[in-house]
Amino acid sequence: MKRVTGIGGIFIKARDTDALREWYSRHLGLDIADWGGVAFRWNDDNPGAVGTTVWSLFKADSAYFAPSDAPFMVNYRVADLHALLAALRDEGCNVIDRTDESEYGKFGWVVDPEGNKIELWQPPEGQ
Template sequence: MTGIGGVFQRAGGTASLRDWYAKHLGVDLAEFGGTQFAWGPGGSTTWAIFDADTDYFGRPDQAFMVNFRVTSLDGMLAQLRAEGVEVIDDVAESEYGRFGWAVDPEGTRFELWEPPPGQ
């Protein structure tokens, strides 16, 4: 793992919560519902608000999901499987990189992100 790629929050009133964070903390959220905080050359952490009914987090009662940045998604998923960790079989690929998911011992789903080469 090389850092936190993002933190995602589930909200009942998505638009009003986004407005609240913009007003009170000055967080300008993009159309996709999040923002990126740059922390160094080629690196950033995304924070985003998701609708309450999203299935992206796994369990409906999971309020947050953390995205961990990794250098090798396949290697990390294989390591977690070998250690008996529950790993979600799906791997997503896009122009933003490769994504996989696993679940910690308390049932909290987390995301693993391998950024595209050069990022």
């Protein structure tokens, strides 16, 4: 089974999201959208589709990374979220017992042995 197929996003906690967004925009040239992040578009091995890798800041007190207390979370693109989550459970991994499905795709989470929450994302068809 194919597992991770790429990086879907990089999320960073910040004490002052506005100031840090400004720094990244000014010094690294990131064109930060109104929603607070950047969507990098690419078409790696599928010329007919467009992939996305998101970069975004979260407030320092955001609970979205819980149960991890790390100041970052990586979102990995996956081919089949439900099959991968089942395999991870069978392998004894700490899989969070919740998934989300929306027009943005399917999302699930696992916590690595050092307590870092990892987001797994199955993009919608064509992405």
